[in-house]
Amino acid sequence: MTTDSLEALNARLLRFARERDWEQFHSPKNLVMALAGECGELIEHFQWLTEAQSSALSPDQRHAVAAEMADILIYLIRLSERLGVDLIAAANDKIARNEVRYPVEKTRGDARRAEEYLD
DSSP: OOOHHHHHHHHHHHHHHHHOOOOOGGOOOHHHHHHHHHHHHHHHHHTTOOOOOHHOOOOHHHHHHOOOOOOHHHHHHHHHHTOOOOHHHHHHHHHHHHHHSOOOHHHOOOOOHHHOOOO
């Protein structure tokens, strides 16, 4: 079964959790902790790589990284469902705020945080 939207993926994840009676374990606190753990597992794949190596993963490395990214997405979608957060709307809102916070004319080619370049 292929899911091509967050809504469809969320419905599949919710069904998966309910069939196994796992929703009782999916509190926001537990989901955030699981999400942080999965982020750590993703980091481990890149920890000692050079910039060049991190951009040229082997097929096996890419597969392992994709699995960790999927875990992160799954926990994030579950968390959004539990908290009633529309991830697409939240991401669009964040991008809009960042467009104001990081204007092109002040930040092009500059990786500093807003607090570091604002007058």
